[in-house]
Structures are given as C-alpha cells and as structure tokens.
Amino acid sequence: MKPHKHPEHTDNIWLALEIGNSRLHWALFIDETLYSAWDTDHLPESVIQHLAECQTLNDLLENIFPQGEFLTNTLPLCPLLVASVVPSQTAIWQIYPNTRVITLDQVSLKGVYPTLGIDRALALWGAGKTWGFPMLVIDAGTALTFTAADANECLVGGAILPGLGLQFATLGQQTGQLPLVEMQNFPSLPARFALNTTEAIQSGVVYTILAGIKDFIEAWLQLFADGKIAIKGGDRTLLLNYLQALYPEITAPLIVEQNLIFWGICKIIMGDSKEGIK
Numbered sequence: 001m002k003p004h005k006h007p008e009h010t011d012n013i014w015l016a017l018e019i020g021n022s023r024l025h026w027a028l029f030i031d032e033t034l035y036s037a038w039d040t041d042h043l044p045e046s047v048i049q050h051l052a053e054c055q056t057l058n059d060l061l062e063n064i065f066p067q068g069e070f071l072t073n074t075l076p077l078c079p080l081l082v083a084s085v086v087p088s089q090t091a092i093w094q095i096y097p098n099t100r101v102i103t104l105d106q107v108s109l110k111g112v113y114p115t116l117g118i119d120r121a122l123a124l125w126g127a128g129k130t131w132g133f134p135m136l137v138i139d140a141g142t143a144l145t146f147t148a149a150d151a152n153e154c155l156v157g158g159a160i161l162p163g164l165g166l167q168f169a170t171l172g173q174q175t176g177q178l179p180l181v182e183m184q185n186f187p188s189l190p191a192r193f194a195l196n197t198t199e200a201i202q203s204g205v206v207y208t209i210l211a212g213i214k215d216f217i218e219a220w221l222q223l224f225a226d227g228k229i230a231i232k233g234g235d236r237t238l239l240l241n242y243l244q245a246l247y248p249e250i251t252a253p254l255i256v257e258q259n260l261i262f263w264g265i266c267k268i269i270m271g272d273s274k275e276g277i278k
C-alpha cells in the first residue's frame with residue numbers, strides 16, 4: 001500500500017518509520033488514524049541525504065518512493081517519527097529536519113532493561129494499549145521474538161531466536177553442502193520425516209519454530225490464564241497458516257496485527273500531550 005489517496009485534513013499529518021533489520025516499514029497518519037502503511041527496502045544513504053533539501057511532503061515521498069503514486073495536493077513537511085533497531089540507520093535519518101526518534105524512555109512500559117529493542121517495547125505497548133494487558137507479542141520478523149507484560153503494564157520478559165528467513169539463510173551460508181532454501185510460500189506443511197535435503201531443512205526449521213511458538217503460548221497462558229496474544233512480522237501469515245493446520249486450538253485466539261509498532265508510537269505521541277504531535 002502506498003500513500004496515493006488524498007487526505008483532506010492535513011493539519012495533523014505525520015509519518016512513522018520503523019527501521020527493521022530487513023527493511024523499512026512506513027505509515028502515514030492523520031491524527032490517530034492510520035491512513036496508509038507500506039514496506040520498502042532500506043534506502044541508499046545518498047537518497048536519505050536529499051531529504052534535508054525537501055520543501056514539501058510531496059518532495060519527501062517522491063524521493064523515498066521514486067516509483068510510487070503520490071499525493072496530488074501539496075502538503076507541508078510533516079514530522080517523521082522514527083523507531084529503529086539499526087543504530088547506523090537511525091543516525092542517517094536525522095538529516096531530515098523534522099525527525100523525532102522514539103527511544104525506550106518514552107515508552108511507559110515498566111520494568112524494562114536498558115538494551116530491550118524499541119520495536120519489542122513499542123509493539124507490546126501498542127498491543128496492550130489497544131487490546132489490554134496481560135499481553136504477549138510474537139514478532140515473526142528477521143528475529144522471532146516473544147515479549148510480554150503483565151496486567152500492571154510491567155515487562156514479564158521474553159525470548160529472541162533467529163526468524164524463519166534467518167534460519168534458512170544461516171544453514172545455506174554457514175555449511176559446506178546445504179543449499180540455500182528460499183523462503184517461498186510453501187503451500188502446505190512440509191513432510192515431517194523428509195527424504196531429501198531441501199525438505200529436511202524445511203521440516204527442521206518449520207516444525208521446531210511451530211513447536212516453539214506453541215510452547216511459549218502454553219507457558220504464557222499458564223502464567224496468565226486471561227493473557228492475550230498478538231502476532232506481527234513479515235512471516236506472520238505463513239506461520240499462522242501452518243499453526244492453524246497443526247494446532248488449531250492455540251491459533252484461534254491470536255490477534256493478528258502487522259501495525260503494532262505504529263499503534264505503539266501513536267499511543268505515545270497522542271497520549272503524552274492532548275495537543276498530539278505538534
């Protein structure tokens with residue numbers, strides 16, 4: 001999705017950028033309404049350097065998305081709210097004059113540790129503030145993470161492991177004779193006991209990730225019988241389809257929402273001051 005429609009009320013327009021390890025995730029908001037969300041590759045530094053010279057939002061979007069469709073009415077430069085887990089990228093984006101970087105101290109989640117990823121904190125905050133706490137967020141991104149908070153909005157903790165794509169890539173890259181298994185949309189679950197190398201890799205990665213997700217969900221519900229669970233990330237649909245086939249009972253209550261981080265940012269900047277972003 002790209003920002004192609006024409007917002008009428010442009011006073012409180014703002015852009016959110018989540019800098020992930022694999023790609024960039026964008027959202028265009030008007031006040032608290034998410035107008036459009038889309039993903040792009042990471043941008044070359046030369047493109048980002050141009051952003052300092054942009055005079056309008058239209059200029060900005062044309063620089064960022066050379067192939068995109070654009071807003072037709074001319075809009076002023078708006079704030080860019082950045083949440084990043086890639087420090088080298090965070091620095092580059094500050095060249096845009098209206099950048100505000102969201103840091104962990106701005107998330108009211110209690111009990112956090114200093115190196116907790118801002119994406120994990122924001123996704124948990126966005127999910128909990130939208131659907132309620134206790135909340136467990138599963139992020140099926142570059143890394144697969146579990147991040148949870150109790151009814152007092154206090155971090156319970158979580159876990160980090162290589163995501164689906166990273167597991168395939170590591171096996172392909174760090175071994176002498178394993179092929180790189182591409183992340184395709186496997187139409188159905190792989191054979192459990194495989195009789196060729198590619199299927200053996202697919203089986204190993206997929207079934208252990210699914211078993212791991214199931215185990216974390218069960219442990220979470222043991223801890224908080226009323227705990228809620230939300231799932232996001234680039235591999236969410238694939239994993240959900242497999243989970244649905246393998247463990248339908250644990251899949252049913254899952255809240256599927258890709259934009260949790262944007263909701264987290266929105267709650268923070270709208271919640272802090274009644275005046276919103278300005």
Ligand SMILES: Nc1ncnc2c1ncn2[C@@H]1O[C@H](COP(=O)(O)OP(=O)(O)OP(=O)(O)O)[C@@H](O)[C@H]1O
Nearest residue numbers: 020021022023140141142163164165183233234235
């Ligand atoms: N179009 C796509 N481009 C890149 N990765 C994709 C795409 N569609 C699905 N994926 C999958 O998404 C995963 C990465 O997820 P995501 O894009 O959420 O990660 P990310 O950019 O690191 O963001 P985050 O840091 O929030 O996890 C990869 O394992 C990949 O298989």
Ligand SMILES: CC(C)(CO)[C@@H](O)C(=O)NCCC(=O)O
Nearest residue numbers: 085115116117118119120143160
């Ligand atoms: C785990 C990732 C890579 C997930 O994007 C990110 O949240 C991160 O870099 N976290 C820092 C370590 C931590 O959250 O404990």
Ligand SMILES: [K+]
Nearest residue numbers: 021085086087
């Ligand atoms: K690193």
